[in-house]
Structure formats: C-alpha cells, structure tokens
Amino acid sequence: MISIRWFLTLTLxxxxxxxxxxxxxxxxxxxxxxxxxxxxxxxxxxxxxxGLLNPASFLFGNTLVIADSVISTPAELExxxxxxxxxxxxxxxxxxxxxxxxxxxxxxxxxxxxxxHAEFNGYSWRALVAQDPGDGHWIMAAQRNDVRYRLAETVxxxxxxxxxxxxxxxxxxxxxxxxxxxxxxxxxxxxxRAREEGDLKAVELDDVxxxxxxxxxxxxDLLTRLAMxxxxxxxxxxxxxxxxxxxxxxxxxxLHNLLHDLNTRQLPEPVLQPARLSLQELGDGxxxxxxxxxxxxxxxxxxxxxxMRQFVPVDLLELVQHVVSNxxxxxxSRDQIFSLDGLPVTIAGDKTALQSLxxxxxxxxxxYTPVGGQINVAIGREGNKVVLQLEDSGPGIPxxxxxxxxxxxxxxxxxxxxxxxxxxxxxLAIVKHIVNMHEAEIRLSRSPSLGGLCVKVMFKQYPQEKxx
Amino acid sequence: MIDAxxxxxxxxxxxxxxxxVLLASSYALGAKRTWLLPVTLAAVGGALLYATNLxxxxxxxxxxxxxxxxxxxxxxxGASLLFYLLQLPAMLHNKRTLxxxxxxxxxxxxxxxxxxxxxxxxxxxxxxFIYVFSYGIASGQAVPVVSGAVIGAGVGVSLGIFIFFxxxxxxxxxxxQMSALLLGLISAGMLSQATRFLVQSGFLPGExxxxxxxxxxxxxxxxxxLLHALLGYDATPGIEQLTVYVVSLAFAMLLLRKLMARQGxxxxxxxx
Amino acid sequence: MTIFGIKSLRYCVRMIRLLSRLLxxxxxxxxxxxxxxxxxxxxxxxxxxxxxxxRIKDHLxxxxxxxxxxxxxxxxxxxxxxxxxxxxxxxxxxxEKVIMGNSExxxxxxxxxxxxxxxxxxxxxxxxxxxxIVNGPQS
Numbered sequence: 001m002i003s004i005r006w007f008l009t010l011t012l013x014x015x016x017x018x019x020x021x022x023x024x025x026x027x028x029x030x031x032x033x034x035x036x037x038x039x040x041x042x043x044x045x046x047x048x049x050x051g052l053l054n055p056a057s058f059l060f061g062n063t064l065v066i067a068d069s070v071i072s073t074p075a076e077l078e079x080x081x082x083x084x085x086x087x088x089x090x091x092x093x094x095x096x097x098x099x100x101x102x103x104x105x106x107x108x109x110x111x112x113x114x115x116x117h118a119e120f121n122g123y124s125w126r127a128l129v130a131q132d133p134g135d136g137h138w139i140m141a142a143q144r145n146d147v148r149y150r151l152a153e154t155v156x157x158x159x160x161x162x163x164x165x166x167x168x169x170x171x172x173x174x175x176x177x178x179x180x181x182x183x184x185x186x187x188x189x190x191x192x193r194a195r196e197e198g199d200l201k202a203v204e205l206d207d208v209x210x211x212x213x214x215x216x217x218x219x220x221d222l223l224t225r226l227a228m229x230x231x232x233x234x235x236x237x238x239x240x241x242x243x244x245x246x247x248x249x250x251x252x253x254x255l256h257n258l259l260h261d262l263n264t265r266q267l268p269e270p271v272l273q274p275a276r277l278s279l280q281e282l283g284d285g286x287x288x289x290x291x292x293x294x295x296x297x298x299x300x301x302x303x304x305x306x307x308m309r310q311f312v313p314v315d316l317l318e319l320v321q322h323v324v325s326n327x328x329x330x331x332x333s334r335d336q337i338f339s340l341d342g343l344p345v346t347i348a349g350d351k352t353a354l355q356s357l358x359x360x361x362x363x364x365x366x367x368y369t370p371v372g373g374q375i376n377v378a379i380g381r382e383g384n385k386v387v388l389q390l391e392d393s394g395p396g397i398p399x400x401x402x403x404x405x406x407x408x409x410x411x412x413x414x415x416x417x418x419x420x421x422x423x424x425x426x427x428l429a430i431v432k433h434i435v436n437m438h439e440a441e442i443r444l445s446r447s448p449s450l451g452g453l454c455v456k457v458m459f460k461q462y463p464q465e466k467x468x
Numbered sequence: 469m470i471d472a473x474x475x476x477x478x479x480x481x482x483x484x485x486x487x488x489v490l491l492a493s494s495y496a497l498g499a500k501r502t503w504l505l506p507v508t509l510a511a512v513g514g515a516l517l518y519a520t521n522l523x524x525x526x527x528x529x530x531x532x533x534x535x536x537x538x539x540x541x542x543x544x545x546g547a548s549l550l551f552y553l554l555q556l557p558a559m560l561h562n563k564r565t566l567x568x569x570x571x572x573x574x575x576x577x578x579x580x581x582x583x584x585x586x587x588x589x590x591x592x593x594x595x596x597f598i599y600v601f602s603y604g605i606a607s608g609q610a611v612p613v614v615s616g617a618v619i620g621a622g623v624g625v626s627l628g629i630f631i632f633f634x635x636x637x638x639x640x641x642x643x644x645q646m647s648a649l650l651l652g653l654i655s656a657g658m659l660s661q662a663t664r665f666l667v668q669s670g671f672l673p674g675e676x677x678x679x680x681x682x683x684x685x686x687x688x689x690x691x692x693x694l695l696h697a698l699l700g701y702d703a704t705p706g707i708e709q710l711t712v713y714v715v716s717l718a719f720a721m722l723l724l725r726k727l728m729a730r731q732g733x734x735x736x737x738x739x740x
Numbered sequence: 741m742t743i744f745g746i747k748s749l750r751y752c753v754r755m756i757r758l759l760s761r762l763l764x765x766x767x768x769x770x771x772x773x774x775x776x777x778x779x780x781x782x783x784x785x786x787x788x789x790x791x792x793x794x795r796i797k798d799h800l801x802x803x804x805x806x807x808x809x810x811x812x813x814x815x816x817x818x819x820x821x822x823x824x825x826x827x828x829x830x831x832x833x834x835x836e837k838v839i840m841g842n843s844e845x846x847x848x849x850x851x852x853x854x855x856x857x858x859x860x861x862x863x864x865x866x867x868x869x870x871x872x873i874v875n876g877p878q879s
Contacts, residue, residue: 002636007633010629010633011629011630011633013626013629014625014626014627014629014630015626017622017623017625017626018623018626018627021619021622021623022623024619025470025473025619028469028470029470032470150609153469153612156469157469157611157612157615160469160615160619161611161615164615164618164619164622167622
C-alpha cells in the first residue's frame with residue numbers, strides 16, 4: 001500500500017490546486033468580462049462625445065483628418081497610443097466626413113449599429129457603430145483588441161499570481177505538516193522496533209495520540225500474552241527436561257545393574273548373547289533420550305551475557321577433529337566420503353556447546369546425504385571472521401525454507417527428504433541457538449561443488465588474534 | 469492567460485491520463501511505481517529535442533515530417549497500450565501460479581509501460597514547450613503564458629492524482645478492469661488520431677467527414693477536451709478514423725473480456 | 741459487470757461480422773485508391789494538387805478569408821512570417837498543425853462540400869481567426 005504520508009500530501013495538494021486554481025480561473029474570467037465591459041463603455045462614451053459633432057458643418061468636400069496625439073505629452077505617449085480610440089464619422093449617404101489619423105479611409109465596420117469585430121492596419125479591433133437618430137449620420141469608434149486584452153490581463157493577473165505562487169509553498173507546508181502529524185506513528189513503530197529480542201515489556205503510553213491509543217493498548221495486550229506464553233513454554237520445556245533427567249539416570253543405573261547381574265550369572269552363551277544385545281540397544285535408546293534432554297536444556301539456557309563470560313579459547317580444527325572421530329562410525333556405516341581441511345584457528349566459546357553445534361551439523365549432513373555421498377568440511381578465514389563450512393552432496397533445502405528449518409521441531413517433508421530418517425527436529429534449532437550465543441552468523445546456500453546444502457558458520461575472531 | 473490554461477490543460481490531461489491509468493494498473497499487478505520518474509525525465513528531454521527541432525522535422529518528407537512524427541508517437545502509444553492489455557491475462561495467470569512473492573511483472577511489460585508513457589509524454593510535453601517558449605516567451609507574454617501554463621498543468625496533474633487514487637480505491641480487481649477499459653478507449657482514440665494525421669499529410673485520401681457533432685459538444689470546450697483525452701472524441705471524424713477507432717476498440721474490448729474471464733478463474737490471485 | 745459478459749462477446753462477433761464487410765469489392769476498390777493516392781504522393785510533382793497559400797502575420801491570418809473549389813483535394817500551404825510559433829487548428833476541417841516561427845507547413849484538405857469552414861490560431865484564438873469558403877456544386 002502507498003504510504004499514508006504520500007497519499008495525504010498528494011491528494012491534499014491536488015485538492016488545494018484544483019480549488020484555488022479553478023476559483024482563480026473563475027475570478028479571472030469575471031474580471032476579464034468586467035474589463036471588457038469597461039472598455040466597451042469607454043468606446044460608448046467616445047461615440048457619445050463624437051455624437052456632439054454635427055457632420056453637416058464639416059462638409060468641405062474633403063475628409064477632415066484629426067491628429068491622434070494632439071493632447072498627449074511625450075511621457076504618456078506610448079500608453080495613449082495604445083489605448084487609442086480611432087474613429088470615423090460618415091454622413092447619412094455613407095461618405096466619410098471626419099476620421100482620426102490612425103483610422104482607415106474605408107469604413108472600419110459594417111453600417112449596422114452595435115459592437116463589431118474588425119480587422120485593419122494589421123490588427124484586430126473592437127468597433128462600435130452608432131447611427132444618429134436625427135439626420136442618420138454614422139459614427140464608428142474602435143479599439144485594438146490585443147491592447148484591450150493585454151491591459152485587462154495585466155490588471156487581472158495581479159490578482160491571480162499570488163495564488164499561483166502560493167500553491168507550491170502550501171505544498172511544501174502540507175508535506176511537512178502531514179509528516180508532523182504522522183510522527184507519533186513513527187515514534188510508536190520505532191519504540192516497538194528498537195526493543196531487544198525477548199523484551200516483551202509494554203509500550204510506554206505517554207504522549208500517544210488518541211487515534212493510536214487502541215493500537216497501543218492492543219499491542220501491549222498482545223505483548224503481555226506473548227510474554228506469558230513464552231514464559232510458560234520455556235518453563236515447561238526446562239521443567240520437563242529437568243524432571244526427566246532423574247528417571248533416566250535411574251534407568252541407566254538399573255540397566256548397568258541388570259547387565260552386571262546378567263554377567264555374574266552363569267548362563268549358557270546362546271541365552272546370554274541375545275539378552276546382551278537387547279540390553280545394548282536399550283542402552284543406546286536411553287543414551288539418545290538423555291542426549292535429547294540435554295539438548296532441550298541447552299536450548300532453554302537463558303541469560304546469554306552470563307553465559308558468554310565463561311567462554312574459553314577453543315581451537316576449532318581440533319574440536320572438529322574430535323567430534324569427527326567420535327562420529328566417524330556414522331560416515332562409515334553409510335559409506336560416505338568425508339574430507340576435512342583447514343588450519344588451526346582459535347575462537348572464543350563454550351566447548352561443550354560448540355561440540356554440540358558441530359555434532360549436530362555433521363550428523364545432519366550425514367543423515368540427509370545418500371549412501372556413498374560426500375561431505376566436505378573446511379575451516380578458514382574470511383576477512384576478520386573465522387568460517388566453518390560444511391558441504392554435502394545431499395538434496396539440499398529449498399531456498400524458501402532456509403528460515404523455517406531453524407524453527408524448533410520443524411522437519412522437511414518432501415519427496416527428497418525421507419520422513420523415515422529419524423530426528424527430533426531440534427538439531428538446527430540448537431545450532432541456531434548456539435550460533436546466537438556466540439554472536440556468530442549462520443548462512444545456508446546451495447553448495448556449488450557438491451550440489452547439496454552448504455552451511456557456513458562465521459565466528460568472531462579470538463580477541464588476541466586480531467593483532468596477528 | 470486563459471488560452472495558456474486551456475492548451476496546457478488539454479496536453480497535460482492527455483499525458484496524465486495515459487500515465488496515471490498505466491501506473492494504477494501496473495501497481496494493481498504488483499509492479500513497482502519507480503518506472504515513472506526516469507520516464508518523465510527522459511520524456512522531458514525527448515520533448516525538448518522534438519520541440520527545438522520541429523521546424524526541421526516539419527520540412528522533412530515534403531513538409532509532412534511533423535505529421536509523420538505524430539503518427540509514430542501516437543501509434544507507439546496506442547499499440548503499446550493494446551500490447552499491454554494483451555499481456556495482462558498472462559500476467560494474472562503468472563501471479564497465481566508463481567505465488568505472491570514472485571514478481572509477475574516481466575521486463576517486457578516494463579518496456580511496454582515505458583514506451584507507452586514516454587511516447588505520450590513526449591508528444592504532449594513538446595506541444596507545451598512549443599507553446600510556452602516559441603510562442604509565449606518569444607512574443608513577450610511570459611507572465612500570463614507561464615502562469616496560465618502553471619495553472620493548466622496544476623489542474624491537469626491534480627486530476628491525474630485523483631484518477632490514480634480513484635482507481636486504486638476500487639480495489640485491485642476492479643482497478644485492473646477499469647484501467648483496462650480506460651486504456652482500451654485511450655488507445656483507440658490515439659490510433660484514430662494517428663489516422664487523422666495520415667489523412668492530413670495526404671497519405672490517406674480524405675473522405676468526406678461523417679458528421680459534425682460540434683454543435684452538441686465542441687472539441688474546444690472542457691467536456692469536449694475531457695472526452696477527447698478519454699475517448700479520443702472527434703466532432704468531425706472521417707471514415708478512416710472511425711474504422712480504425714472501431715477496430716481497435718473492438719480488439720481492446722475482446723482483450724478486456726479475456727482479462728475478465730481470466731479474473732474469473734484466477735479470481736483469488738487478486739483477492740488478497 | 742454483466743455488461744462485459746456474454747453481451748460483449750456477442751457484440752464482438754457482430755463487430756467482426758461488420759468488419760468483414762471491409763473486404764467487399766467496393767471496399768477493396770477503396771483500398772486500391774488509397775494505395776494509388778499514396779503512390780501518387782511519391783510520384784512526380786507534375787500532378788501535384790492545387791496549392792492555396794495562407795500567411796500568418798502579427799498573429800493574424802492573411803487573408804482571413806480563403807476560397808477553395810468543392811470536391812477537390814488541395815494543399816494548404818501555411819507560411820508563418822512571425823518569429824513566434826502558431827498552431828493552425830480547425831474543428832470543422834478536422835486539422836491541426838504547429839507552424840514554427842519563420843517557417844511553413846503543408847496540410848492536405850478536401851474533398852470538401854460547399855460551405856463555410858472556420859479555422860483559428862490555437863495560440864491566439866480570439867484574434868487569429870479565419871474562414872475557408874468552399875464554392876461549387878454539391879456532389
């Protein structure tokens with residue numbers, strides 16, 4: 001949608017322009033009509049004065065030509081010449097008796113009383129023709145149309161111009177005022193936007209205009225409910241995980257006891273063998289359960305500031321090598337080619353968390369890469385960042401889902417991702433959580449060399465290495 | 469001053485109508501609005517070039533260069549508007565199949581938008597420049613002509629703004645239909661005007677004019693000018709003009725019909 | 741919006757049928773004449789049609805009254821002697837053309853029925869006015 005500011009500014013200016021310009025035009029038209037009447041009246045006055053002359057007394061055979069600028073002083077000459085009324089007086093036979101210097105020798109307009117349009121001397125004229133009711137002689141007086149028009153317009157424009165000049169100024173003011181009026185919205189938006197992640201305190205209600213109060217109130221209401229929901233969720237997960245720890249420990253102990261008990265009994269090997277195998281698998285299951293619960297606890301660990309204080313220098317290469325050696329069975333069992341290359345680099349972090357991060361990423365890569373596929377891990381530097389990069393030859397993740405895969409319990413389900421592959425949907429959520437705790441960045445893309453997913457984690461350099 | 473208002477208003481109205489309807493229509497499709505600014509700047513440049521070289525242009529082709537340029541610009545506008553209408557149903561379809569995030573507006577469509585509005589603006593702006601510079605300022609009437617031009621342009625642009633927001637106010641679905649209808653009418657008017665220029669320059673034989681409705685709606689009156697800008701109204705059309713008008717309008721209506729059929733099936737693509 | 745529904749489809753079909761009449765022999769003969777006229781325009785200047793000259797001077801048309809024969813195609817040569825531009829415009833003749841200062845332009849007119857056709861200068865509509873009087877028998 002178009003911004004409110006633009007909408008208001010444009011429509012208000014348009015409205016202002018339409019109203020003011022159209023009213024100016026109307027004023028202009030009326031003033032011009034008035035001026036026309038005034039000039040016509042001037043012509044009429046002229047004809048009236050000329051009516052005082054009796055053409056009969058001027059009949060000398062020749063036409064009397066009267067100079068136009070008889071009374072003018074030189075300074076006024078130009079204006080008077082322009083405003084000039086030229087005239088002709090004919091007797092009742094239509095013979096030209098008297099004419100002013102600038103008038104033509106032919107009749108200027110038709111012999112018909114009234115106002116006429118005429119063209120002579122290379123100009124267009126407004127002519128008034130009148131007939132003496134007594135002896136029927138004709139009087140014609142004319143004024144230049146262009147001069148009449150220009151003079152009238154000069155006067156009228158003085159009234160119109162301020163409006164034309166004023167509109168742009170008003171436009172700028174409207175833009176500014178609309179911006180001023182909309183500022184509380186921006187302030188509100190900024191105050192909501194500026195808060196830290198996880199800060200769900202209510203928005204300050206001071207100075208909020210009446211129109212925005214409902215929005216602010218409902219936002220605060222929403223925030224409160226959200227905070228409560230978050231709190232509940234977090235507490236539930238943490239409590240549940242914590243509560244599950246004890247029974248699992250008990251299970252482990254009992255399993256150990258059972259195994260011990262089984263070993264001390266003198267049972268024949270064919271009986272012992274399957275029982276041991278079942279117990280072994282039971283043990284693995286319990287271990288996975290314990291691991292999952294530890295991960296849930298890691299995810300719900302709060303107070304990152306406190307957490308970061310216990311960071312120690314960690315050699316990333318060494319850490320990755322360690323994790324790989326622990327998980328190497330995974331790759332072997334799926335016949336996958338694994339390569340690791342890079343130099344020892346130090347970052348600041350929590351060793352257990354980082355191990356969990358690398359482990360999750362590696363297991364993920366192994367899980368979704370087909371049997372016989374390839375996984376490359378590289379450690380290096382990019383600018384002042386330490387980069388851990390994992391590429392695989394699996395199906396990858398559609399670009400649209402890059403954001404969603406970090407959600408808790410989100411699992412890809414399409415034809416390329418086998419739902420049967422076991423997993424809790426927590427792996428990448430934990431990765432993201434650990435990445436955030438280390439103020440690092442994680443990026444997903446398509447691997448250019450292997451075609452599968454490429455995960456890139458960019459850590460901050462270890463503070464002491466900056467000088468190197 | 470009033471002449472300046474009338475002349476400039478007519479030209480601005482014609483250009484604004486094309487631009488604003490295209491802007492609203494493409495906006496309803498999900499296009500950016502930024503294409504208009506560079507087009508305007510380019511059109512100002514083009515119009516200046518056209519206006520300053522008009523005397524030379526007129527002398528070309530036995531004194532028929534001006535008409536031919538006008539024909540070129542009018543056909544360019546009219547044809548690209550029709551092409552735009554032709555593209556609309558496919559765009560709607562894309563919008564549905566590709567989803568909201570994929571921009572359905574292809575570069576071809578942007579090119580059509582740019583050509584149509586630029587050609588319309590060059591023609592109308594050139595007339596304004598000629599009037600203001602070659603007539604108004606050259607005859608020493610700068611103040612009345614310029615202030616009249618400002619008033620005319622102000623009124624024209626304001627009407628354009630209202631047309632734009634009015635179309636948007638209809639909602640995306642109706643906006644597309646209404647603007648398609650308007651664009652069809654405008655393009656038919658433009659193509660019929662182009663035909664008139666061909667007759668004027670002697671490339672087509674001038675037949676007797678079909679009728680004179682000047683007594684009813686004069687072309688130089690305000691309603692006449694509005695109708696001229698909107699429907700290509702001509703008080704005294706020739707047979708060629710009418711034929712071209714009817715053919716292109718029928719074509720445009722066919723395209724509109726297709727658009728609405730598409731909207732029927734892809735209705736929810738626009739119900740957002 | 742039923743206006744644009746089935747009705748418009750029928751309308752279009754009817755329109756297309758109407759347009760198909762544009763392909764009748766009479767119409768084809770007309771197209772031939774169009775082509776011939778276009779061709780004639782490209783050919784020699786010998787068969788150039790009648791030219792009538794109109795001048796623009798001091799924002800006025802000289803002469804303000806032109807005469808032309810009826811039912812004939814002719815050229816109107818407009819010579820602008822002012823330094824300012826002018827636009828020749830006529831609603832009755834259905835013509836408009838900008839004539840720049842100190843230059844000239846050509847307009848093709850006709851065939852016209854006898855009668856009076858007014859024209860004016862768009863830039864000086866009050867003063868620059870003229871009439872074209874077409875004499876001759878009604879065709």
